[in-house]
Amino acid sequence: MNKKGFFGNWGGVYLPEILRETFDRLEEAYQQARNDPSFWQEYLQLMSTYSCRPTPLTYAENLSKHFGGAQIYIKREDLNHTGAHKANNVMGQGLLVKRMGKKRVIAETGAGQHGVATATMAAKFGLECTIYMGEVDVQRQRPNVFWMEKMGATVVPVKDGSRTLKDAINEAFRDWVSNIDDTHYVLGTACGPAPFPEMVSWFQSIIGTEAREQIERYHGRPPKRVYACVGGGSNAMGIFQGFLEDKKIELVGVEAGGDGLETGRHAARLAGGDASPGVAQGYKTMFLQNDDGQMRETHSVAAGLDYVGVSPILSHLWEEGRVRFEAATDTEVLAALELTMKKEGIIPALESAHAFAQAFKEASDLSPEDAIVINMSGRGDKDIFTVAHAFNDPSWKEFIIERAREYQKG
Ligand SMILES: *Cc1c(COP(=O)(O)O)cnc(C)c1O
Numbered sequence: 298m299n300k301k302g303f304f305g306n307w308g309g310v311y312l313p314e315i316l317r318e319t320f321d322r323l324e325e326a327y328q329q330a331r332n333d334p335s336f337w338q339e340y341l342q343l344m345s346t347y348s349c350r351p352t353p354l355t356y357a358e359n360l361s362k363h364f365g366g367a368q369i370y371i372k373r374e375d376l377n378h379t380g381a382h383k384a385n386n387v388m389g390q391g392l393l394v395k396r397m398g399k400k401r402v403i404a405e406t407g408a409g410q411h412g413v414a415t416a417t418m419a420a421k422f423g424l425e426c427t428i429y430m431g432e433v434d435v436q437r438q439r440p441n442v443f444w445m446e447k448m449g450a451t452v453v454p455v456k457d458g459s460r461t462l463k464d465a466i467n468e469a470f471r472d473w474v475s476n477i478d479d480t481h482y483v484l485g486t487a488c489g490p491a492p493f494p495e496m497v498s499w500f501q502s503i504i505g506t507e508a509r510e511q512i513e514r515y516h517g518r519p520p521k522r523v524y525a526c527v528g529g530g531s532n533a534m535g536i537f538q539g540f541l542e543d544k545k546i547e548l549v550g551v552e553a554g555g556d557g558l559e560t561g562r563h564a565a566r567l568a569g570g571d572a573s574p575g576v577a578q579g580y581k582t583m584f585l586q587n588d589d590g591q592m593r594e595t596h597s598v599a600a601g602l603d604y605v606g607v608s609p610i611l612s613h614l615w616e617e618g619r620v621r622f623e624a625a626t627d628t629e630v631l632a633a634l635e636l637t638m639k640k641e642g643i644i645p646a647l648e649s650a651h652a653f654a655q656a657f658k659e660a661s662d663l664s665p666e667d668a669i670v671i672n673m674s675g676r677g678d679k680d681i682f683t684v685a686h687a688f689n690d691p692s693w694k695e696f697i698i699e700r701a702r703e704y705q706k707g
Pocket of ligand 1: 381382383410411485486487526527528529530531532533601602646648649674675676
């Protein structure tokens with residue numbers, strides 16, 4: 298990374314003057330933490346007592362036999378507190394907030410997972426918490442809104458634009474501009490202006506550090522390939538960092554193919570072939586946008602992969618050819634989810650199931666001496682409404698209708 302926070306051609310800090318000092322102070326706090334081994338010790342202590350670190354690496358014996366190719370290992374980020382890798386980032390930023398002496402945190406959220414994780418952190422650290430969420434998402438993700446509010450956060454529905462994630466991000470920046478002194482913005486993924494992409498990736502690198510050690514212990518040597526789903530790119534950056542230096546290991550980022558790349562209804566920025574370079578939300582990366590720079594609507598069965606931009610670090614690794622990008626369609630993802638449940642008794646989040654789907658397409662190309670690692674970014678319990686609907690489960694439908702009737706009776 299050069300001075301201005303660029304990774305090759307990507308990244309940087311494109312912000313109004315008024316935020317410059319805040320970013321300078323954040324950069325300083327981050328560099329201090331990074332150069333202070335006691336900070337990482339405190340982080341490890343927190344993550345091993347409040348979350349479930351180190352998370353296990355599970356050998357998927359039945360799936361491996363089913364495909365008859367590579368030995369399949371699953372890195373279990375679903376076993377984190379709040380059910381996904383997001384805890385790694387928010388708890389790390391929470392410790393940084395403590396160091397900076399700020400009293401209030403704000404965050405954007407799309408599906409609500411990052412909002413819940415941030416509200417959890419704020420409750421634990423005794424911080425005031427405001428979550429910005431597009432009005433459409435507030436309606437779609439009621440259970441997460443419920444838990445955020447119960448943990449003491451204020452959820453603000455954003456009524457601008459498409460009323461989804463990107464609008465929530467813009468609103469969070471507006472809040473930050475007017476509350477610079479006491480507030481920290483807990484950005485949820487490896488995107489945004491520097492130092493966020495690098496800082497979030499640093500907290501998530503705990504995944505790769507553990508996975509590297511675990512796969513060598515269980516399998517006796519490094520894996521052939523590592524798979525991760527890519528929304529903003531934080532879980533992918535997390536696991537990839539354990540393997541980046543070893544050029545023989547192939548890294549595969551899996552984006553949301555939605556209804557299929559040819560339909561235009563997807564969220565595949567690097568695998569899709571129809572994204573272009575742009576500057577928005579404070580940084581430069583590959584965006585899904587129209588010719589006039591208007592951000593496009595994205596589509597995925599997985600709400601957490603539904604973002605128009607992508608980590609500038611991943612844009613760089615894509616351009617360098619170090620990470621291969623693929624897309625899995627909604628249909629492929631649901632099939633992979635069903636197979637993983639039946640064969641292993643594990644329920645991946647719809648986001649994570651993208652990584653599984655791509656790994657399944659490729660597992661039989663490799664030999665049983667080879668290993669692959671799939672990063673399971675989160676658990677699928679949160680997706681019960683979407684999944685039951687997609688599988689068209691009649692008894693689930695009856696259950697919902699019956700519940701609604703009971704409510705109407707009062
Ligand atoms: C938020 C989320 C993602 C996408 O975010 P990244 O920053 O790309 O990791 C993936 N999986 C789960 C379970 C999530 O909650």
